Amino acid sequence: MSKDLRIKSHVFDGSQRAPNRAMLRAVGLTDDGFKQPMIGIASTWSEVTPCNIHLHGLAEKAKTGVKTAGGFPMIFNTITVADGISMGTEGMRYSLPSREVIADSIETVVGAENLDGYVAIGGCDKNIPGCMIAIARTEVPAVFVYGGSIAPGYRNGQKLDIVSVFEGVGKHNNGEISDKELHGIECAACPGAGSCGGMYTANTMASAVEAMGMSLPGSSSNPAESKEKHEDVEAAGEAVYNLLEKGIYPKDIMTKEAFENAITVVMALGGSTNAVLHLLAIAYSIDVDLTLDDFDRLQKKVPHLADLKPSGKYVMEDLYKVGGIPAVMKLLLENGYLHGDCLTVTGKTVAENLAEADDLAEGQDIIRPFDNPYRADGPLVILKGNLAPNGAVAKVSGVKVKRHTGPARVFDTEKEATKAVMNNEIKKGDVLVLRQLGPKGAPGMPEMLSISAILVGKGLGQDVALLTDGRFSGGTHGLVVGHIAPEAQDGGPIAILKEGDIVTIDSDTQELTVDISDEEIARRFETWQAPPLHQKGVLGKYAHNVSCASIGAVTDNFRD
Incomplete structure (x- = not known):
């Protein structure tokens, strides 16, 4: 261990620190222990979601790895919420704010307890960016470990996941499947522990973090209930000690080029729109200048190669x-799409790690060759126009419609919009607009998986455009545009959209516009007034502090 590296024995040295040491002795330290680095295990274990129900066992494995390496491990916990369980309810408003609660709580423990480094273990969607924001802020060596993906469910020979159930609701409403069949899908879709199986938000963000170099190779794709996952998390405990010895910190790994690697992998895999929001927030926390323009630049360069759910057929x-x-990643590096010289938590570069990786299996059909991609460019398209001056994000994987023009059907709540869809009031050609659902307005920027999946289930996924200043789940597919900025609450033009206004979405020209003049927009704003912000509790704090989605919906945007 480098002598000039701060470890806890320095922090608690001297006679005046005897009370501090006494407290630490009560949790297991000895005289020899004070010579070891104190390494935390930040666990998001919880019984409220299958994504996290197995994580305490993984935390214990990480603890073993730290001990083996020579550190003193200490497990501590933070919260999680289950996006899939809160979806379509008022509870979804707490999902994105939970990212900040996770980041704040990990930062608090690491800072207050003078930890020298830590392993962060996460499962459900907001765990991953929450842990990564904390890692960016705390400035001590750290490794992220993904809890892993759930195994697919099966029914009548068909592979199922949670999105199968949401889409089943739409089919049931259409009379295409029976009560018994919907119940059967519900019972078979989620067979055990782990995060949602497709290339949804959890798997997208886990892949991005590995591409960024902040997870050990394979961490994002090793299944939740596998021998490899146990080996992965134990190795992470040893890896943190190695980072301490070498003096490698998050800022050395999480560079602009590392974020470009993450975006590249997300585009190639056809990942979640939430990756845009979360990577912007993580970059902000580590002081890397990342903007929507960077996503736009890489989207034009990186092809979509993967046949993964929700738009494809395979799972993680x-x-x-x-x-x-x-x-x-090895395939992308060999074809010139990754920065191979980026440092990673192994202490080696991306290129050095991938030199030891296997090639894709011969005969596999999940990842297409570069001469036959699903798209020649990436599927996460940044749109702008008079309806989204600060930008919006469209996911166009699997969408055949490149331009859609139609009348706006405007709703201020998801509940009202869902009722209209279920009552067959939304017709082919419509543009379904859900507003007042942004970071401040909802508050909490909820996901619209429920209503988007119902549209797909009713056969309207390609015929009805769905726009929102809220978010979409990584499981969403169809003609959808989210993150419209500025949001309605902040006086974005979506706030004055009226029923019947003609809206155009064009993924080729990257246009999101309403067919009214600037003068008419200004005239409508003369009589518009923002609703009062939420005033109570976590959601109140969030509404009064959160930034625009175009810079990641961060809650500490006051540095200037």
């Missing part, structure tokens, strides 16, 4: 079986 477990994320 299938990709794991043919080589996983390391094999995908």
Whole structure:
């Protein structure tokens, strides 16, 4: 261990620190222990969601790894919420704010307890960016470990996941499936522990973090209930000690080029729109200048290669079986799409790690070759126009419609809009607009998986455009545009949109516009007034502090 490296024995040295040491002795330290680095295990274990129900066992494995390396491990916990369980309810407003609660709580423990480094273990969607924001802020060596993906469910030979259930609701409403069939899908879709199986937000963000170099190779694709996942998390405990010895800190790894690697992998895999929001927030926390323009630049360069749900047919477990994320990254590196000289938590570069990785399995059909991609460019398209001056994000993987023009059907709540869809009041050609659902307005920027999946289930996924200043789940597919900025609450033009206004979405020209003049927009704003912000509790604090989605919906945007 480098002598000039701060470890806890320095912090608690001297006779005046005897009370501090006495407290630490009560949790297991000895005289020899005070010579070891104190390494935390930040666990998001919880019984409220299958994504996290197995994480305490993984935390214990990380603890073993720290001990083996020579550190003193200490497990501490933070919260999680289950996006899939809160979806379509008022509870979804707490989802994005939970990212900040996670980041704040980990930062608090690491700072207050003078930890020398830590392993952060996360499962559900907001765990991953929450842990990564904390890692960016705390400025001590750290490794992120993903809890892993759930195995697919099966019914009548068909592979199922949670999105199958949401889409089943739409089919049931259409009379296409019976009560018994919907119940059967519900019972089979989620067979055990782990995060949602497709290339939804959790798997997208886990892949991005591995591409960024902040997870050990394979961490994002090793399944939740596998021997490899236990080995992965134990190795992470040892890796943190190695980072301490070498003096490697998050800022050395999380560079602009590392974020470009993360975006590249997300585009190639056809990942979640939430990656845009979360990567912007993580970059902000580590002082990397990342903007929507960077996503736009890389979207034009990186092809979409993966046949993964929600727009494809495979899940993360299938990709794991043919080589996983390391094999995908190796392919991208060999074809000039990644920065191979970026440092990683192994202490080696991306290129050095991938030199040891297997190639994609011969004969696999999950990742297409570069001469036959699903799209020649990426599927996460940044749109702008008089309806989204600060930008919006469209996910166009699997969408055949490149331009849609139609009348706006405007709703201020998801509940009202869902009722209209279920009552068959939304017709082909409509533009369904859900507003007052942004970071401040909702508050909490909820996801619209429920209503988007119902539209797909009713056969309207390509025929009705769905726009919102809120978010979409990584499980969403269809003609959808989210993150419209500025949001309605902040006086974005979506706030004065009226029923019947003609709206155009064009993924080729990257246009999101309403067919009214600037003068008419200004005239409508003369009589517009923002609703009062939420005034109570977590959501009140969030509404009064959160930034625009175009800079990541961060809550500490007051540095200037």
